[in-house]
Amino acid sequence: MASAPAPAAGAGAGGGKDDELADLVRRLVDAVARYADRLPFDLDRQKLRSLTTLAAISVTLLFAWKMLRAPQEQPRRPRRRAAPSSSNTSSRSRPGALTTTDACSSADSRAHEALTLEQLVRHKLSEGRRVTCRLLGVILEETTPEEIQNHVSVRTSVVEVLLGIAKFCDVYLMERVLDDESEEKVLSALSEAGLFASGALIKEKVLFCSTENGRTSFVRQLEPDWHIDTSPEIVHQLARFIKYQLHISPQRPERIASNVFSSPSLEQYFGGLDQR
Incomplete structure (x- = not known):
């Protein structure tokens, strides 16, 4: 059987992540094969390897899709602090406070x-x-x-x-x-x-x-x-x-x-x- 296609370039964050996912799929397939050898009945190893590979690829694609859908965190904008008022805060309640000093x-x-x-x-x-x-x-x-x-x-x-x-x-x-x-x-x-x-x-x-x-x-x-x-x-x-x-x-x-x-x-x- 032909080897399983590698995930698309956009599914991972970079080349390093693609290699890690491919290695994970291979390890999963090998682990299932070794477990099948211990079973008391015979299994078709080639068919088992194909099904396991397909399941692993499906899981990988689903994981990559979720990663792409996750919104990237936006940098926070610093809040602008209001400049301190040059006028007296209590001036509104006092007579004559509408005007300022001679300066x-x-x-x-x-x-x-x-x-x-x-x-x-x-x-x-x-x-x-x-x-x-x-x-x-x-x-x-x-x-x-x-x-x-x-x-x-x-x-x-x-x-x-x-x-x-x-x-x-x-x-x-x-x-x-x-x-x-x-x-x-x-x-x-x-x-x-x-x-x-x-x-x-x-x-x-x-x-x-x-x-x-x-x-x-x-x-x-x-x-x-x-x-x-x-x-x-x-x-x-x-x-x-x-x-x-x-x-x-x-x-x-x-x-x-x-x-x-x-x-x-x-x-x-x-x-x-x-x-x-």
């Missing part, structure tokens, strides 16, 4: 410019719904009650910001005055600046008092989410009672409390630069 990148600056004023106001005020704000030094150019006895002028740069706050916040303006004429002048100046035109701000929510303690009393009664003031004494007194405060000061003062922020002006606080 912010140009990309961050462009992102801030793309935000609308309303988005900046909402984020800076942490979705606060009630705001109280003094007039002198914040909304008005004048800084003392004596000055507004003669003249009252509204800061043109603050009008848009104040109206933006009033779109979604309940805003109360307040100030200490020395006489009734000063009240009329303040209301007239606010009206001429267009602050009452949209209806977001109303005259009835402009409050006047004769003492600084009166302004403090107004704030505590209204219980706002934010109070905006220029007086460090009043800001300090209210720090325990008001959730957040914005201290308007030309110079950067020491931080009074963790819930008190500072800025040179109201409009600059909402202008995309963090002035805390």
Whole structure:
């Protein structure tokens, strides 16, 4: 009988494996033949050798087929580690955290410019719904009650910001005055600046008092989410009672409390630069 055909080249991993399989088949056939010699009856050795060879080849081909079907292990790709964020992880939950420090990148600056004023106001005020704000030094150019006895002028740069706050916040303006004429002048100046035109701000929510303690009393009664003031004494007194405060000061003062922020002006606080 013709010798058994060797397995195809693809059935093994290489020439060495083919030789090993062929040797295994020969050894298996010889072992079966030797075992047949010990049997108490005669067997046709040639037929036995043929059947054994065929069975061995079948097993070999099956083994080779399984080897070819086995998926090769792919090299693992290293996981990319996320780069550490340069911003404070807790900044999202704090007022004013939308903006960065003065050393912010140009990309961050462009992102801030793309935000609308309303988005900046909402984020800076942490979705606060009630705001109280003094007039002198914040909304008005004048800084003392004596000055507004003669003249009252509204800061043109603050009008848009104040109206933006009033779109979604309940805003109360307040100030200490020395006489009734000063009240009329303040209301007239606010009206001429267009602050009452949209209806977001109303005259009835402009409050006047004769003492600084009166302004403090107004704030505590209204219980706002934010109070905006220029007086460090009043800001300090209210720090325990008001959730957040914005201290308007030309110079950067020491931080009074963790819930008190500072800025040179109201409009600059909402202008995309963090002035805390």
